[in-house]
Amino acid sequence: MEAKKIFLSCAIAAMSYSVANAQQFDEMVYSPQSTTFKLFAPNDAKDVKVRLYGKGHGGKAVKTVKMKRTGDCQWTAVVPGDHKNKFYTFDTGRGESAGIFARAVGVNGKRGAIIDLNDTDPAGWENDVRPVIKSPVDLVIYEMHHRDFSIARNINIDAGTPNDIKVKRASTEYPGKFLALTEDWSINYLKSLGVNAIHILPSFDYASVDETKLDTPQYNWGYDPVNYNVPDGSYSTDPYNPHVRIIEFKKMVQALHKAGIRVILDVVYNHTFDIDGSNFQRTYPDYFYRKTADGKYSDGSGCGNETASEREMMRRFIVESVKYWIEEYHIDGFRFDLMGIHDIETMNLVRATVNEIDPTIFIYGEGWSAGTCAYPQDKLGMKANIGMMPGIAAFSDEMRDALRGPFSDDTKGQFLAGIAGGEESIKFGIAGAVEHPQVDCAKVNYSKKPWALEPSQMISYVSCHDDMCLVDRLRASIPNIKDDELIRLDLLAQTAVFTSQGVPFILCGEEMLRNKQGVHNSYNSPDSINRLNWNNPIRYSNVLDYYSKLISLRQNHPAFRLGSADLVRKHLEFLPSQDALVAFRLKNYAGRDDWRNIIVVLNANREARTVDVPEGKYTVVCRDGKIDENGLGTVNGTKVTVAPQSALIIHD
Structure with a gap:
């Protein structure tokens, strides 16, 4: 001790x-x-x-x-x-x-x-051990809001789960609380799904939920910081007792660590809830905030203020806060909200400081800002500057929007809607945003050159909390879509994510076809919008089974997570694309995989497509919305046929 x-x-x-x-x-x-x-x-x-x-x-x-x-x-x-x-x-x-x-x-x-x-400190806290991760690409990140995950959990769960998903029939004693993630039902569910890292939305003390009125339903994502280094009381069982929120947060981390699951904290150092009432402003007026040339508060955050990370004491604050969460709470990673507001020097100092503690602690963020910052863009932690921030990752909106359509218009589709034009951007994401001779960056959306030094610097995803979830986006962008088509496209999207060379990331509940009733920005929507529906009639359908087996497929086969740009260029070969179809091969025992050559075909068309492949005898492991690593049959020759709106994965 x-x-x-x-x-x-x-x-x-x-x-x-x-x-x-x-x-x-x-x-x-x-x-x-x-x-x-x-x-x-x-x-x-x-x-x-x-x-x-x-x-x-x-x-x-x-x-x-x-x-x-x-x-x-x-x-x-x-x-x-x-x-x-x-x-x-x-x-x-x-x-x-x-x-x-x-x-x-x-x-x-x-x-x-x-x-x-x-x-x-809970009993045994001194023996708490961070789960082992050899490379960031070994992570499977599951983004979660405490209240979403457990507030509607109850005992009315349909019987009959898929073979690989065994969830104890149980309710939670702690709906919406840190302690819900210490209970057997939640731990068993996460382990069965196969995720090994939980990204929890802001869990520090924030402003918009009144902790004196927790009997009244209140909801917020928590991107309105007050005290950055204390857990929020609304997720504790007693917000009046300052000990309780701390010990319960630690118990949550401890339980997840015992289950082999890392804990990533969403941090919001780029702005505060307000200016005049903030602890920064009340302590040292105007020191911690940026201003424009005409003396107004800069608003790169879209929240009325942005912090000045380049100032010595703000920089020091960010670094020391990260250290504190690691040392006091055993946090395993950090997602930086609007990382594009922070200066590169500060982010590199965070990385260097964390390396002295544990180099496997993962750091990533949004490689953009919400508005123009009063600081030179070439000195900020933008996605385009990731090459100047080794060991720090950013989200790939190139792959995200190429799959489902632009963030700016929920009604527009792309690849999943069978619309041509996004294929090169998907290839960019499959390669992990690193330079690859077969990716034509002139045809990639948003980025006209590779921005990652290594594939571990790219977060691969199709949805997250601050956007439509995948089901809602598919319904919004494909008029009159039927459930069977929606399911096929949902599975196809996640197959692209999990067979990419980046770090895969999914929104909590996507595996049970979560919807938020079409709400794009649900930051303060009620539980009826945000909560997981554990009684969803398709909750135990093949969707959940597919997700868990897709995660296992990635974890069992190092070819999908090479972790090195050089290895990606050596072993990843793209096959000729078609409209709304991308195909690639991971060749020559990539990553010392047991399978010699792996071919993945992603077909978003409403018709079957035939694809040329190197001649061979292949075992099918993914076809028609099913995955079985032991085999679903064989195919021979130089051509394969891929069913509509589905993925085909074969190996020899």
Whole structure:
């Protein structure tokens, strides 16, 4: 067990990079004799105070202490006495806040809490081990919102699951909570599906759900940060007790780790819930935000503000926050919201810092911004600049939109709708966005040159939380689509994702044909829109079986996850494309696979298609919406026929 962690709210460790005058964020060091508070605030701040409270919500301060300036932008106060389990706020004259690096808070995060973090470690926490991953391309990422996943779980589950999906008939004791992911039913389901990494939507303390009114249904994705380094109380069983949200989050991580599943945290360092009420602004006005040349707040986030990652203390904040989630909560990866707002130097520093802890911790993000940033685009973490950020990945909207149609128009289809023109973009995604001699980037949407150094820098996906889910998109873009056609195209889309050389990513519930009733942006829609329907009558159809076997196929065959651009160029050979059809071969025991040559054909046409292949005798392992690695028959010769709107996978 490490030394007692009796401090709260940002004790910053010694840095491996220089910081002028060794300035610190807010720091609180407790002892039974006294508590010392330090704060990073302007030198010219007037009447800086720290206030102590008996409760985390309501009531008057029991003590107010003036802080003294003890260094450049450094303010200090020592409060005699034992104040454990009390609450505190800082006040620099712009309103009270918990500071920018609170590690425990009261309800709704308005006040910091003085606790011993050792009291939040579950039994056996010191033995918690990160599941082994040799390469990012070995990951299968499952994006999940806590409430979506478990809020509607109940015992009315149809009997008769597919052979490979055994889910215990059980309800949850903790609907919508961190602890739902510690229960047998959820662990068994995720293991049976085959995913090995859970990407949880923002789980830090955020603004839009009132933790004092949890009996009233409330919903938000959580992209409105308040306290970046504390779990959100709405997902805990008691948001008033600052210990509970921390220990329950750790129990969740611990249970998933025991099941061999990594935990990836969605982080939103690019903006805050607002400006005037933010902890950043109340602590050091205008330091942490970018402004345009005319003095207005820059809005690259689309939320009214964007943070200035290039400034030394904001950069340091991001790096130290990532370190804290790894060291205190054993987090295994980070998805950076609107990574294109952050500067490249900061992202590379995050990667270098994480490498010192564990190089297998995965970092990826959205390689774009939501608007124009007040910082040079060639210095930002945009997708086009991924080559300058080794070890960091980005989402491939090229492959996504080539499959299902443009993000900007839900009614327009592409490959899955049988429309020609997206084939080269799909090939770009299958190759992992790396340079490949058979990919004509002049015909690729959005990117006219490869942007990944290695295939592990590309996230392969067809849907995620902030868009129509796949079922809704298919219904919107293909008028009058019938269920059988929808299912065929759904399976075809995910076959493209999971046979690509990138890192595969799926939205929670796609495997049970989830829909959100056509809502594109469901960030605050009710449970009736966002929740998983565990009683979906097609929940136990061949769809779920196909997904699980598709994941197994990828995991069992290294040819689909070579992890090296050189190996991709050596072993991945594209066969001649047709309209709405892409075919490729993974040749010569790619990745030391047991299968010598693997051929994948993706046919989105409403008619069968014949494809030329190298002469041989092949075993069929995927055909007509079924997967069986032991074989579904054989084909011989130089031609194969692929059924409409389906994938064919064969090997010799």
